[in-house]
Amino acid sequence: MKKLFALAAAAATIATSMPAAAADIVFTSWGGTTQDAQKITWAEKFTEKTGINVLQDGPTDYGKLKAMVEAGAVTWDVVDVEGDYAAQAGKNGLLEKLDFSVIDKSKLDPRFVTDYSVGSFYYSFVIGCNKDAVDGCPKTWADLFDTEKFPGKRAFYKWSAPGVIEAALLADGVPADQLYPLDLDRAFKKLDTIKQDIIWWSGGAQSQQLLASAEAPYGSLWNGRMTALAESGINVETSWEQNITAADSLVVPKGAKNKEAAMQFIALATSAEAQADLAKATGYAPINLDSPKLMDAELAKTLPDAQTANQVNADMNYWAEHRDAIGERWYAWQTE
């Protein structure tokens, strides 16, 4: 009898929890400290406000996203993706159009807004250096590509994405305003000159580990990772000279089950306050133009926002259009 009661209770619990479960949304990002911060500054606030639970999943996987959309079994509602991917996937019909009656785009940095995506946060590729490990630190991309003045290994982002090719062209003397269309031949020729001295990092944590251990005493890193390294007490220097910006974007996969809640989530995540909170927690820059006002002036100084004078914007639309072609060439070159 007792058993029967327990069973009935269990069934009742399941039954009552069903409607709640159906309203949960799933947020997918890249894991690590960034997603932890997104959880605290966005998801928990969202649940407080709307009562909708936000389940965390990750890491973001474009293959998985495509498989879900094609199979009509989309379990992700909001996904944090790279900006160039967002622009491409929107064109390829993998994403829902965003509902800008729910999301207020008037305050969002227009560089990172498309019909299918809004910025999640933005970051800069900067020149990082472990001061304890070397005599001098490279200040410019040209320095970072100069193995005579700066011998030893240097760390670069492994995947085909905006950042490294731009850096190579800038190092070779291409003016920032003439980067696009990218001269790939010239970029790879420049990259060839330091190929033997590159260690590729495939994730943020690895880039920090390489720099901190001086396996690669310098390299091109995400600015937020440099901030975190400095905070952890490692003697590092960051050069913002021609820092190259790229953004992550928030998207809703086509056929997402909780579209409306997903739009509300994005609306909150891109609000001035949520963006300011995330920037505080990660060292990445807010994409809401009102956010810097809400932030401590000292902190605001350390963000890519404060470095616009010398900033180079990676062209997400160019990348979206040529993502596949560049990618194939990139990976072929890497294995050579």
Added chain:
Amino acid sequence: MVAQTETESAKHYAPVRARRPTDFDLTLPALGLLALFFVLPVAMLLTRSVTEPVPGLGNYAELMGSSTYLRVFANTFMVSGLVTFVSLLIGFPVAWALAIMPSRLASVVFAILLLSMWTNLLARTYAWMVLLQRTGVINKMLIGVGLVDKPLPLVNNLTGVTIGMTYIMLPFIILPLYGVIRKIDPAILQAAALCGANRWQSLVLVLLPLAMPGMAAGALMVFVMSLGYFVTPALLGGTANMMLAELIAQFVQSLVNWGMGGAAALVLLVVTLALYAVQLRFFGTDRLGGS
């Protein structure tokens, strides 16, 4: 009439039971699961290799016609071969020592071997990263004793991959070898010595030929396992040592080009199955478990 006989005989052989499930029947649920969650998805990916982006063998032509991809194939075989060779080189003396050492000591060594096998692959790979890096334990020691004056590049290259993979593969070569060597009658080695063979001759002319089946079985298994390795090369290797599994992951996840991903996967599958067939044909399955 027939029914009658059956009841009759049933009476004789009581208690009546349904046919006893054979071993094969017992594996059916597991096979069903495998078919549903492994064979079917793999088949679907492989199908894409001839349907995406357009029907035909275009993906295979691209795969075979590109020097980049051929280099990845060649590299996969080269790394697997190297790992197999080094594993044999280290594994043989260990297996031999295990076979002749006192059983109490041998069980300790076995425990160490198995413990390392049961430890998480990622944890072991990261451990190597920490040991091998420029400022890692090994380089610090080498510099400390004055053997080298600047750190050796031991990771993010072929050296790192070979060390990391050999370490993981060693048990798979030691166990079958141990099984074979232990069965060799020590009297045969004594006989060799009595006939005037020195130690080297007894090793090369007597012990090695007798251990050959175990060596071949272990080597083939390590080679086949190495072909599909992903985590260790990805973490300890550089991009110039890319292996086939990494290429497939890149097609599927990063380039989202499933046609090419499927084609590369099929090539890997065919090579692996062919080698596995060789293994079955010459060594059977009973030698694989180190029995």
